[in-house]
Amino acid sequence: MNKKFYITTPIYYPSAKPHMGHAYSSIIADFFARFKKIDGHEVHFLTGTDEHGLKIQRSAEKQGVDTLEFCNKISQTFRDLSKTLNLTNTDFIRTTEKRHKKTVQHLWNELENNDDIYLSKYTGWYSVSDEAFYNEDEIEEVDGNKIAISSKSNVEWIEEESYFFRLSKWQKPLLNYYETHPNFIGPETRKNEVISFVKSGLKDLSVSRKSFSWGIKVPNNKNHIIYVWLDALTNYLSALNYPDTNDELFKNFWPASVHLIGKDILRFHAIYWPAFLLAAKIELPSRIYGHGWILSGEEKMSKSKGNILDPIEIINQYGLDPLRYYLIKEVSFGNDGNISQEKLEDCINSDLANNFGNLCQRVTTFAIKNCESKIPKRIEFQKEDLEILDKYKNNLDNIRKKIDNQNINFYIDYIVNSLFEANKYFNDQEPWKKKDNPLRLNTIVFTGLEIVRKISFMLYPIIPNSSLKALKIFNLTEKDINFSSIENNEFLAKDSEINEIDILFKKIEKKND
């Protein structure tokens, strides 16, 4: 039986068009999905859109369009983004789909039957203009009017009937779970935040709303709709056809291997979600990972600052793979990352064009000119050849381990180092001086080609299109890529034709200022 891997992105809230943060989450998820795929796993990779809630309803009203039509349109832009980013997602779920409603209502019933949901009243100081509730200590009285201290807007006392989830009951089980499953939340600092939050005490959670209608109805009370988070989180299950636990998808892929999310929604994933699952007696996902934000030059991107880097525009200008590579390489995974167009250009020139692209080119061209355009047949490895080739062999398990710990930076640093070594190898061996020694020349060329092939395999999860382009040198295609085969030093078919390839990455001409 194949090993299974189930990874999810957040489902995106389509109240606005996709931005770099969405692109980042998706690209990273795709990286893991592709890596696991070439490492022999059966992969389920889910992304989608979260389409309920007051904000969506209002946005649609504002534009005077039907709410579902509004969602259809914006959800499509996210579907398009998946294409643009070349994601290998195996499904795309929308919370407005029937399959999802069915699952959410089933889960609701489970929770209610287990006495984890009860009907009560929600009370609090509400500001209509802020759309927010405030605590007693966040308001003050001025001229007999209650106002919110932070925004100075009027607040009114609201009492609304609401269903509650007994979150408080799960405080101890959650803490216990965190302790017995130290890898449940990553990275470590986020885990600490979550734990300290839970330790500070959990109140029951209001899980229904009466004030608006755009959502999934509470099964036995049509006046209420289900709180968006209980709704949204459930997508990870509905995409596997839960509650049909005999369904192949569910049997194969639950519990999820990784829910990849941004740090801003960690609480919902690391506290509410596991609490819901515990209450419904469903197994918990293996890992929740909250990555950082993508910032533009130290600041959050904002229109007024004019520092927005729109993923689509960047891709149109530089291409997809450079963006994928840059985001994965330059952002220290787990932390916030500062990106800039200038750094992106530097990265393209030094890493992709000069280092990887040029390596492919120099080795290939040399082989074409000196080995009759064929992969050398007669070779005899020497110490220095095996030294560089065997290094890969000895690192595969280590790389797998690092990937399972989401240590993306290790992975890409390993590749970059390999590129330096490869270029150095070719330099030191000086095959252009070995024209009177065909055996040696052939061996060096073969070794060079093997290295290009190994590195191209490793680069596939990061820059799939470029990797495949490079592999055309050897007539290799996607189905040939196999991570384990990196330890094979004689993978390439000897005596087979070598193809000339176009330049992989064009250098960016930088402006002089």
Added chain:
RNA sequence: GGCGGGGUAGCUCAGUUGGUUAGAGCGCAGGACUCAUAAGCCUGAGGUCAGUGGUUCGAUCCCACUUCCCGCUACCA
């Protein structure tokens, strides 16, 4: 305010369970080569590892204080 993380080369960041000359990439300067996208390779410049005090034979790494930055501190997601 409380809890947590952090301040390391011009820039982005690693690292040290305390031990002789503190690392990488980019950028910068010089050199040898020429297969290659004037790419690659070699060498070098550049840091009082935020500050002060303490523990220690010895601290960038441990402790205390100071200072600056950031995150979390429940129902907008």
